[in-house]
Amino acid sequence: MSGEGHAPKTAALVAYLEGVLTPEGARRLESHLAGCGTCARALGAMRAYDALVDEARAIEPPAARSDAAAWEALRARLPRRRLGLDGRVAAWAVGAAGVAAAVAFLALAGAPGRAPRSGADPVGDRFTVPERPAPALPAPADVEVTAWSGEVRVDGEPLADHGPRLAEGDRLTTGPGAALHAAIATADGGDNWAAGPTGWALGPDADVALASARVGELILTVERGALTVAAGALGDDAYVGVRAGRYTVSVEGTRFLVSREREDGEVRVVVAEGVVRIHDPGRASPIRVGPGEVWSSRAGRIPRPIAAPEVEALATPWLPEGVPGDGTAAFTLPQTRGVVSWELGGAHFDAAGDVRVRLAPARFEPEGIELAALDRFGRRRLERVPLAGDPLPTAAFEPRAPAEGRGVLTVEQIRPVVRRGQRGLRRCYERWARSTGREAPIELRLRLKVGRRGDVVDATVVGDGVPVPPPLGGCVAQAARGWLFPLPEGGPVRLEVPVRFGPGSRR
């Protein structure tokens, strides 16, 4: 038969099999099938599939055991205490928008206390009422320590004895000068909750509990010390959160910093990009802190730009992209005059002592491993440190710096949203013109970041040549944050909208 070299028209064949073609259409198709081997075989495959599915449907799974035996086996596996509704539901309360990389830095100082184990309410605080019911995605996530130095314990057991695998409910403590990096290996690029790597780093003298480590949910409870969290692009229904005292900080795809003063317990949140929500049991709704904003538990929103040390703290302390970790190296950081910390691929080690790190074998050279030594002025120099023994092969793992997905919105999708928003922008200009008595034409550029859910997660205003009056710029940015775009394909989108104000001008 002929017909080789052209692809069968599946839709036409389906319509033919379903009998929905017109008599004339069916005749034409049949005449084509008579001379086209490819299409005839495709039709045969469709019919074969129908027959096979009928057979497969009639098959029942073999009975492995009786209901009673299955129940007894299941009963033995059930947790003794049901998970507290508060913690579990609150964990899902905020479906993370899943926009981008997120980094949280938690510097806490408080009385050390026993972090609750999984199975009980992970913290004693009350949480906000869930905004939507929990989806059922509670499979445990694979959590592994990827690098550590100094004294690190898991539930009181030295990490070296415990092994790098962590589980929900584990409590991690670090000694003076110790550091730890851990990550969740659930990234698969599909519709899983985290399309990118998600992990955290512990500073010295820290006490942190892994309250929940499940697919779709990562919750860390900080009792004491400093914690940095990085989340990859989060999917819908995913949740990454950190609990600290009465506050719960949930990630919506952003970079932010949370700190707690040692003296008076003041909590500060600094958002570099994106949005975070702060859940305070004393308030009915969460506090939403947007990009470029600083919030304090004492003073509320603070109108000041982000300070340099905060920006520095927001730098991602993560192993850089392209450093797969399928080997473990052990080495000893030497006491070196003038060196206050060491850096390897974004991981920081503040003290001299034993370090283990997971890297690709290609990074292990016979003469040792190269690290950056930093002095107290932040100056760097490269030092080669000999390895202690041969690198040990371990399971493949790829810690990477958080990466932000790039999505697509077409002009046709953007234009109507901007058009609808023009009225709000004009109101900003008119209000500003009334209050200042000026009617000068002003041109500006509105920079937007549209999240995976089509909401504006970041809006900033820059002048087009001349600075924009802050009240006008703030009003415009605020108005734009309420815009809702169609769902972008592939991830968050950044776009820029030129805006021209002036007497009589439309935009």
Place this chain on the structure above:
Amino acid sequence: MLRSPPSPAPASIPVTAPRAPASMHGLEALIRQAQTGDEAAFEALFRRHRGDVTRLVFRLLGPTPEVDDVVQDVFVHVYRSLPSFRGDAKFSTWLYRLTTNVVRMHLRRARSRPRFADVEVPEATAPEGAFGDGPETATERNERLAALRRVIDTLPEKKRTVLVLHDLQGLPAKEIAAIVEAPVLTVRTRLFYARKALYSALTAEPALASLVDAMAGTLRGRPEAREDDGGAGGRPPRGDGGAR
């Protein structure tokens, strides 16, 4: 091409009536009671839904000895997540969503596990006389179904899930949409492309060559009644001509 939900086949999983406390009526009450930690109510839920969950796991995973373990995992997760079930969706939808997620995680773990050799697994067999289609042997049928399984397993995860839920489990597209948390149109699109990929793979599967050739021999198609959801996946979504 469109199918009605499967008729209840002879169950090899013994199903007994739930041992619900006398004061409870209906599934809703059972769930509420189980949410409070009532073990008897949870056991009743388990007994009532074990068969459905086992069937779904079996169809998603294929004949493997791990089916029973995965079913157990599902109910462990049900136990943990039950307090968060608010009744916004049907319980069966919620349960199926959880089941597909647990199976998905199981498959991912299995993929990352080292494999040393192919292990022979017991094949599930069809009940005697279930087909009434001539003197063929169960072996031939099992070979055909194993070939179908191989072909289904080549599909990407999302498409495979939708295809199994619709074509094998017999769920309507609307319910599948709630299970996989995607729009109905997306479900239909996935179903269309899953079938399209399957048709192509079936023609290349040696164990099915004779079946495909035999089916290709008859020109006239057989119209089928559309019963389940008015066209879920049987045809490409509007605007997609399907011609490739």
